[in-house]
Amino acid sequence: MNAPATAELPVVVIGAGPVGLAAAAHLVDRGLEPLVLEAGSTAGPSVREWSHVRLFSTWDEVVDPAAEKLLAPTGWVKPEAGAYPTGGDWAELYLQPLADVLGDRIRYGAAVTGVSRAGRDRIVDADRDTQPFVVQYETVDGRELRVLARTVIDASGAWSTPGPAGGSGLPALGEKAAADRISYRVPDLKDPAVRARYAGRRTAVIGSGASAFTALVSLADLAGADGGAGTHATWILRRGISGSTFGGGEADQLPARGALGLAAKAAVDGGHADAVTGFRTEAVERSGDGRLILVGEDGRRLDPVDEIIVLTGFRPDLSFLAELRLALDERLQAPVALAPLIDPNQHSCGTVRPHGVNELSHPEEGVYLVGMKSYGRAPTFLAMTGYEQVRSIAAALTGDREAAERVELTLPETGVCGGAGLFDEPEAAGQAGGGCCAAPTTLTIGRAPAPSGC
Structure with missing residues (x-):
């Protein structure tokens, strides 16, 4: 050439x-x-x-x-x-x-x-x-x-290239086969067709970031709206619950991000979502009635859901x-x-x-x-x-x-703690010392579902 x-x-x-x-x-x-x-x-x-x-x-x-x-x-x-x-x-x-x-x-x-x-x-x-x-x-x-x-x-x-549901970084067994019931995007519940897909149904939301918060809040809003009775979310977290789980709250210098975390917490506290912690998805199975069952790497089997929203980055x-x-x-x-x-x-x-x-x-x-x-x-x-x-x-x-090489940007402080690397050892967050990274306070949220088959 x-x-x-x-x-x-x-x-x-x-x-x-x-x-x-x-x-x-x-x-x-x-x-x-x-x-x-x-x-x-x-x-x-x-x-x-x-x-x-x-x-x-x-x-x-x-x-x-x-x-x-x-x-x-x-x-x-x-x-x-x-x-x-x-x-x-x-x-x-x-x-x-x-x-x-x-x-x-x-x-x-x-x-x-x-x-x-x-x-x-x-x-x-x-x-x-x-x-x-x-x-x-x-x-x-x-x-x-x-x-x-x-x-x-x-x-x-x-x-x-969104992340999969599987906790290993690979698609969970059965994830591809269940593609018709899995979304990797925050649903637009103002769209009548999308709204009909989730209204009155049980949905698993996998993820712990802003997108997951948005999905939880949207589903909670749907549950309280006309035609949304029976709408419920099961929130799947690979880590535990700590004081940092819902972000920086009022300490976040991006106020809308802090408010989103607080709204997600309200959705859980209000009973519109149950939290399942320390759960890494190994498989997605079909129940006898066609619903989906999430199976964890530790053998836990969750109650069936109608839809899954995967928001793992x-x-x-x-x-x-x-x-x-x-x-x-x-x-x-x-x-x-x-x-x-x-x-x-x-x-x-x-x-x-x-x-x-x-x-x-x-x-x-x-x-x-x-x-x-x-x-x-x-x-x-x-x-x-x-x-x-x-x-x-x-x-x-x-x-x-x-x-x-000149810095021309000042970023807002997030006020967010709990890096992904700490999800196996929640007590490790306390090693960072004072400030926003002090040891997390455990939160009791929602009503955790009893896993089936255990």
Whole structure:
């Protein structure tokens, strides 16, 4: 392949979501030419899939400054700074207008299937760093195409690869066979068809983060609404219950996130959900009447449910990056320099230090994983963290190392404790000393169901 001079090539950005579009805006602001490859037909297709969910960040926290600068000449006006958008609001009122301004710098219907060095597979050393990247993608009509790039910024996120129900990280036995009764998304109970699926039925919710809280609160609201009688949730937690289970509450500097945790606690305390703790799902079985029975690794068998909502986080799709030399943490699948800052086995409260090009670099110079993709399997990513990442990378690409290494972001403290690494040893939380990480207070919540078959 006869490649043009690398400096003449575009910076390819994978994904037209919030961070991918922010990356394009920062590149334009720096005088660099981006080419955004988006598998979907619109901006923010993943965000649109949870359009009914309200963010716990305000408009002021989810609009990137460089993007706002790019939008300003069009007459675009940022929505009320202190208001909380839904995913749909975010996509329609911000992401799509930004994509429209970027125009033909975005190529829709382009699903990236591979990234490598031109003429060099993963093994070859010779002249590797002088070769441009080759990005292969497939169009909606099945054509395979390639584009050369000087740099690749992967902002494809992790939405397409949710975690399974199985406690081992693998799908539970029978999970795939029960796919017709399992959802990996927070249900939109305003949709009549979706509402009918859960109304008056018993649903297992597996997970302990904000998405699980949202599902519990939504199901509790349905139980109290017309036609919702009999709606009930069984909340499955792989860890125990402690003072940190419901998040930071009033101490959370993202008030809407704290309020969400408190609402989830109210749903449980109000009897709309039962909590089952220390339960790692081994299998999903069908009962004689077609309902689903969750079987734990310890042999416990829970009462049958009609539906299961699995909200166990996400994991990055690294398959199309296999020919690149990436340095990823063996546990989190995040860049090795970033992983210690976000590892839930070590960090259970406070802030994640703002970070940029230094923490996101790899042995393969010129490739960056950003946004949710950069966090690997770690939770609690914030959009403004991603905006800071791409600001730093864009500065570095123009040789402005001072700006690349300058911190331009102050994150709100979470007030959340109880990292995922502590769920087997709840008493270990007390070893962190005072502050928000002091020993947890045990909570008595709801009415725990008696497991059957024990």
